[in-house]
Amino acid sequence: xxxxxxxxxxxxxxxxxxxxxxxxxxxxxxxxxxxxxxxxxxxxxxxxxxxxxxxxxxxxxxxxxxxxxxxxxxxxxxxxxxxxxxxxxxxxxxxxxxxxxxxxxxxxxxxxxxxxxxxxxxxxxxxxxxxxxxxxxxxxxxxxxxxxxxxxxxxxxxxxxxxxxxxxxxxxxxxxxxxxxxxxxxxxxxxxxxxxxxxxxxxxxxxxxxxxxxxxxxxxxxxxxxxxxxxxxxxxxxxxxxxxxxxxxxxxxxxxxxxxxxxxxxxxxxxxxxxxxxxxxxxxxxxxxxxxxxxxxxxxxxxxxxxxxxxxxxxxxxxxxxxxxxxxxxxxxxxxxxxxxxxxxxxxxxxxxxxxxxxxxxxxxxxxxxxxxxxxxxxxxxxxxxxxxxxxxxxxxxxxxxxxxxxxxxxxxxxxxxxxxxxxxxxxxxxxxxxxxxxxxxxxxxxxxxxxxxxxxxxxxxxxxxxxxxxxxxxxxxxxxxxxxxxxxxxxxxxxxxxxxxxxxxxxxxxxxxxxxxxxxxxxxxxxxxxxxxxxxxxxxxxxxxxxxxxxxxxxxxxxxxxxxxxxxxxx
Amino acid sequence: xxxxxxxxxxxxxxxxxxxxxxxxxxxxxxxxxxxxxxxxxxxxxxxxxxxxxxxxxxxxxxxxxxxxxxxxxxxxxxxxxxxxxxxxxxxxxxxxxxxxxxxxxxxxxxxxxxxxxxxxxxxxxxxxxxxxxxxxxxxxxxxxxxxxxxxxxxxxxxxxxxxxxxxxxxxxxxxxxxxxxxxxxxxxxxxxxxxxxxxxxxxxxxxxxxxxxxxxxxxxxxxxxxxxxxxxxxxxxxxxxxxxxxxxxxxxx
Numbered sequence: 052x053x054x055x056x057x058x059x060x061x062x063x064x065x066x067x068x069x070x071x072x073x074x075x076x077x078x079x080x081x082x083x084x085x086x087x088x089x090x091x092x093x094x095x096x097x098x099x100x101x102x103x104x105x106x107x108x109x110x111x112x113x114x115x116x117x118x119x120x121x122x123x124x125x126x127x128x129x130x131x132x133x134x135x136x137x138x139x140x141x142x143x144x145x146x147x148x149x150x151x152x153x154x155x156x157x158x159x160x161x162x163x164x165x166x167x168x169x170x171x172x173x174x175x176x177x178x179x180x181x182x183x184x185x186x187x188x189x190x191x192x193x194x195x196x197x198x199x200x201x202x203x204x205x206x207x208x209x210x211x212x213x214x215x216x217x218x219x220x221x222x223x224x225x226x227x228x229x230x231x232x233x234x235x236x237x238x239x240x241x242x243x244x245x246x247x248x249x250x251x252x253x254x255x256x257x258x259x260x261x262x263x264x265x266x267x268x269x270x271x272x273x274x275x276x277x278x279x280x281x282x283x284x285x286x287x288x289x290x291x292x293x294x295x296x297x298x299x300x301x302x303x304x305x306x307x308x309x310x311x312x313x314x315x316x317x318x319x320x321x322x323x324x325x326x327x328x329x330x331x332x333x334x335x336x337x338x339x340x341x342x343x344x345x346x347x348x349x350x351x352x353x354x355x356x357x358x359x360x361x362x363x364x365x366x367x368x369x370x371x372x373x374x375x376x377x378x379x380x381x382x383x384x385x386x387x388x389x390x391x392x393x394x395x396x397x398x399x400x401x402x403x404x405x406x407x408x409x410x411x412x413x414x415x416x417x418x419x420x421x422x423x424x425x426x427x428x429x430x431x432x433x434x435x436x437x438x439x440x441x442x443x444x445x446x447x448x449x450x451x452x453x454x455x456x457x458x459x460x461x462x463x464x465x466x467x468x469x470x471x472x473x474x475x476x477x478x479x480x481x482x483x484x485x486x487x488x489x490x491x492x493x494x495x496x497x498x499x500x501x502x503x504x505x506x507x508x509x510x511x512x513x514x515x516x517x518x519x520x521x522x523x524x525x526x527x528x529x530x531x532x533x534x535x536x537x538x539x540x541x542x543x544x545x546x547x548x549x550x551x552x553x554x555x556x557x558x559x560x561x562x563x564x565x566x567x568x569x570x571x572x573x574x575x576x577x578x579x580x581x582x583x584x585x586x587x588x589x590x591x592x593x594x595x596x597x598x599x600x601x602x603x604x605x606x607x608x609x610x611x612x613x614x615x616x617x618x619x620x621x622x623x
Numbered sequence: 624x625x626x627x628x629x630x631x632x633x634x635x636x637x638x639x640x641x642x643x644x645x646x647x648x649x650x651x652x653x654x655x656x657x658x659x660x661x662x663x664x665x666x667x668x669x670x671x672x673x674x675x676x677x678x679x680x681x682x683x684x685x686x687x688x689x690x691x692x693x694x695x696x697x698x699x700x701x702x703x704x705x706x707x708x709x710x711x712x713x714x715x716x717x718x719x720x721x722x723x724x725x726x727x728x729x730x731x732x733x734x735x736x737x738x739x740x741x742x743x744x745x746x747x748x749x750x751x752x753x754x755x756x757x758x759x760x761x762x763x764x765x766x767x768x769x770x771x772x773x774x775x776x777x778x779x780x781x782x783x784x785x786x787x788x789x790x791x792x793x794x795x796x797x798x799x800x801x802x803x804x805x806x807x808x809x810x811x812x813x814x815x816x817x818x819x820x821x822x823x824x825x826x827x828x829x830x831x832x833x834x835x836x837x838x839x840x841x842x843x844x845x846x847x848x849x850x851x852x853x854x855x856x857x858x859x860x861x862x863x864x865x866x867x868x869x870x871x872x873x874x875x876x
Contacts, residue, residue, distance in 0.1 A: 127716070128717070239720065320728070343721075
């Protein structure tokens with residue numbers, strides 16, 4: 052291959068779409084490194100503090116598409132204070148100053164300001180795609196800037212962001228000349244929307260294939276929009292409430308019959324169940340259904356809806372579906388690949404919740420299942436062993452028992468053997484979340500069998516340092532480890548310090564690790580940032596080495612301690 | 624003493640492995656403690672325990688029971704939301720965005736539940752076999768089966784096929800639970816007679832599409848699940864009440 056001209060190499064590399072493949076290619080030799088870096092257009096940065104924007108720009112001058120992740124995963128669950136970091140501003144500034152022709156930006160768990168969005172919208176003439184997931188710090192004013200200035204915008208996708216809603220006028224900021232939209236998702240916005248602007252926007256977007264509305268869009272508008280966009284593939288309804296005997300509803304029924312391309316359905320943030328029959332005709336062809344925010348559909352209406360969806364591959368649902376409902380899913384949706392069952396009552400003990408029976412039924416009826424997120428009342432070893440046998444193809448297995456240290460209710464034993472069966476049977480498992488009563492034994496199983504495991508989430512588990520050691524020693528491909536409320540301490544932390552440079556990050560909170568342990572690690576490993584998050588005054592006054600550290604987050608980095616850390620974050 | 628008996632009543636949750644303080648009743652929510660425990664919940668339960676023992680001295684039995692009840696209430700899941708300290712931060716691991724959305728939806732649905740007649744009326748079509756046209760009724764305007772039957776009687780009285788045949792239905796005192804009504808059926812074995820005659824029987828289509836006999840379930844449940852009403856001839860209704868039929872048969876023999 053070394054005798055080919057660069058252009059040929061480049062052409063061959065074009066066929067490599069995954070980041071990992073391209074990363075691997077760049078390590079072969081300096082020639083390949085050079086060819087690869089100049090032809091690379093898409094870059095994924097899993098931790099925005101692992102590298103600097105300047106280094107990124109230097110290495111990949113042809114960059115067009117950038118994905119950045121900021122805060123650690125446990126920030127989703129309020130374990131990370133508000134202004135910990137993860138700001139996108141320095142990235143946009145650096146990119147704007149350079150000659151990079153950025154076209155796509157995808158951010159997850161980052162802090163985005165209106166100024167950042169304004170700068171972004173003005174700096175890149177060909178900007179096409181903005182995807183923001185679980186971000187915060189901006190308002191609809193920032194969206195207005197994007198709408199007004201990005202002349203060739205194709206995708207604006209806002210997923211579960213905390214956005215300050217100043218007004219619905221941002222939609223009107225799309226100029227009349229903007230006709231390039233293919234995807235628009237504003238379901239997470241809480242405020243009102245200019246409905247007329249929305250209708251006009253849809254009318255002049257012939258390539259629109261994905262549209263997810265927020266709660267403020269009523270059924271009348273949905274009907275009018277669908278008239279204009281019968282080629283939609285992905286639809287998220289807003290408010291789905293009307294009188295089923297009204298003319299509007301009847302019009303909707305007719306209009307929907309023309310929308311033969313819809314494969315993804317979501318929304319129903321408000322719903323009148325008696326209006327659901329209108330969507331039955333599209334249910335037959337659905338491959339993805341997200342009812343995880345549709346608290347208004349339950350019981351027999353929910354089951355009736357599901358019975359129409361025989362081709363589902365992805366289903367997100369609330370646990371009010373119950374075990375019986377999951378049995379219906381199991382018998383109806385034999386092509387199911389991904390299932391997420393969320394708690395409908397995250398603050399209390401769910402009386403409607405699902406149990407191990409629902410999961411077993413699913414495993415029998417849906418042998419293609421490879422991704423699971425399951426919030427449940429209880430789980431048994433027997434059920435997990437059965438599931439492991441029925442579904443050996445799991446890539447992601449995340450189990451969350453609402454009471455985090457609950458044992459097997461039948462045998463009163465820990466769930467070690469159940470999870471052990473999962474890791475032993477599912478040889479392709481890449482992501483695992485544990486819960487329930489668990490001893491060191493489960494970690495022994497994980498270390499022994501979970502050879503492909505990349506991400507492990509642990510809470511309230513284990514008896515001693517051995518647990519963590521089994522995992523660090525055994526899981527060669529481990530990239531992210533997050534632990535809370537486990538009795539793992541300095542011995543486990545310091546046993547194999549080199550391991551952390553092979554991983555993206557380690558989170559430990561409410562464990563037995565002390566300040567001394569963290570300091571020692573930081574001293575020995577200069578290419579790790581070891582951050583301590585201190586929310587209590589005690590630490591400031593008398594930071595004794597022997598004191599337990601409440602929250603520690605460490606990650607590998609090429610750029611040393613970050614300069615934007617707030618006061619309560621100590622970089623050791 | 625009270626503490627012990629409270630514990631026995633608690634049921635399954637009490638047998639869970641836990642390293643929390645003994646003698647505390649209440650839910651699993653605030654109680655679970657690993658080797659290190661949750662500093663917040665330990666503080667709460669300790670406080671309650673101390674309060675209880677200091678009050679013990681001068682309290683009579685009634686007051687003790689009240690305090691225990693209060694303690695139990697404080698730790699039960701229902702009020703857990705109002706006492707953030709008894710919860711574990713970040714558990715269950717649900718994104719705040721999702722938690723907030725569900726809380727908002729819950730709030731608005733509770734509001735509408737509290738309104739007397741509900742936000743949306745429950746209009747259903749009513750058909751009667753042999754009648755030339757259908758009618759519509761708003762189920763939310765009635766409070767019981769009796770009220771409904773009177774209204775239906777009035778509605779269809781203009782036809783010569785008379786609702787007198789529905790008298791058995793009018794006579795049912797279902798009250799809070801349908802079983803009372805069924806008892807009347809079985810005792811008088813009226814159901815058999817009705818089903819074998821040309822009398823009329825009120826039936827309804829529920830949300831799943833099944834045709835059911837009116838009167839079995841509590842009124843509110845009926846209103847929520849009824850999609851349409853059909854007053855059908857007795858003979859055609861035989862298939863709808865197989866269990867009741869079985870019981871009638873057994874009673875007769």
